Amino acid sequence: MKRLRSVSRHDLRVLAYHRVLESAEPVGFSFDTELISASAEGFRQQMLFLRKHFHPMRFDEVLACVDAGRPLPRGAVLVTFDDGYDDNYRVAFPILRELEMSAMFFVSTGHIDSGLPYAYDWLVHLVCMAPVERLQAPELGLDWDLGATLGERRARASALLDRIKTLDDAGQARLIARLEEEWRMPRENGHPDCRPMTWDQLREMHHAGMEIGSHGVGHRMLAKLPLEEMAKEVIGSKQALERELGVVPGVLSYPVGGPDAFDQETVDTVRTAGFRLACSYMAGTGNVVPATRYALPRLPVEREMDRAWFEAMVTVPEVFCYASKLRV
Numbered sequence: 001m002k003r004l005r006s007v008s009r010h011d012l013r014v015l016a017y018h019r020v021l022e023s024a025e026p027v028g029f030s031f032d033t034e035l036i037s038a039s040a041e042g043f044r045q046q047m048l049f050l051r052k053h054f055h056p057m058r059f060d061e062v063l064a065c066v067d068a069g070r071p072l073p074r075g076a077v078l079v080t081f082d083d084g085y086d087d088n089y090r091v092a093f094p095i096l097r098e099l100e101m102s103a104m105f106f107v108s109t110g111h112i113d114s115g116l117p118y119a120y121d122w123l124v125h126l127v128c129m130a131p132v133e134r135l136q137a138p139e140l141g142l143d144w145d146l147g148a149t150l151g152e153r154r155a156r157a158s159a160l161l162d163r164i165k166t167l168d169d170a171g172q173a174r175l176i177a178r179l180e181e182e183w184r185m186p187r188e189n190g191h192p193d194c195r196p197m198t199w200d201q202l203r204e205m206h207h208a209g210m211e212i213g214s215h216g217v218g219h220r221m222l223a224k225l226p227l228e229e230m231a232k233e234v235i236g237s238k239q240a241l242e243r244e245l246g247v248v249p250g251v252l253s254y255p256v257g258g259p260d261a262f263d264q265e266t267v268d269t270v271r272t273a274g275f276r277l278a279c280s281y282m283a284g285t286g287n288v289v290p291a292t293r294y295a296l297p298r299l300p301v302e303r304e305m306d307r308a309w310f311e312a313m314v315t316v317p318e319v320f321c322y323a324s325k326l327r328v
């Protein structure tokens with residue numbers, strides 16, 4: 001085990017978080033619980049472990065090493081967050097600041113602009129709270145009893161999320177819009193449990209040493225968009241970050257991030273737009289080499305992981321990391 005550990009420590013570990021909430025089991029929560037990566041206390045313990053046993057880095061430091069042809073330090077690890085939920089500012093940021101650590105926050109800039117909830121998470125909310133008993137979606141060939149308990153509805157919502165991501169972007173948007181209308185639950189209503197951060201919060205985090213990257217504009221699966229719209233998502237998010245933060249973002253993470261979320265055309269667009277690295281949501285570790293530079297694997301952190309599991313996963317990812325069931 002020791003030898004394996006010493007070998008694997010040369011690989012770059014990129015941890016992937018979504019939400020850190022005060023509690024990992026919030027009562028009456030009607031949004032996607034699979035997006036809760038850790039509780040505040042769990043996250044704090046995880047960061048303490050990284051600081052003690054690994055070498056936490058910033059993306060700009062990693063890029064400087066790569067540019068200079070220097071190997072990364074042993075135990076190099078990066079902490080990333082996807083989407084841009086307000087708990088990143090409220091819960092995770094104070095812990096990072098207290099521990100004098102940095103993290104990369106990949107935000108969908110259109111949501112920061114609008115303050116509107118993320119579409120997939122709103123879909124979970126719709127299914128959990130719909131004032132109806134059945135869900136009919138002929139475009140997916142399904143007609144389901146939604147169930148009576150929140151637990152049953154969560155399971156239905158999770159299955160629906162998997163299914164809807166097989167549609168193209170317009171098909172996904174149409175289905176969500178139809179359910180919002182039929183069930184009279186417009187996204188514009190918003191909800192305190194599903195809020196994006198604001199630009200003021202991101203500026204404060206940026207000034208305090210956090211890195212901010214792109215997660216597209218509207219959190220859309222880039223490979224499922226026509227070329228022109230896909231390019232708008234990539235370039236538009238970069239321009240928004242430049243406009244609001246006054247810096248050129250160097251790194252992007254693909255929304256959803258699985259094998260059907262980006263393709264060679266996406267990678268070419270991201271590279272041409274000036275991004276210097278991009279992260280996928282595929283599980284694993286690896287070094288920044290040409291083959292992976294625009295599809296860096298990451299290690300998803302999920303709320304089911306207890307302390308021992310997290311520490312084992314970071315230490316020996318080859319054995320303990322797994323393909324996330326989450327398609328975000």
Ligand SMILES: [Zn+2]
Nearest residue numbers: 082255256328
């Ligand atoms: Zn995402």
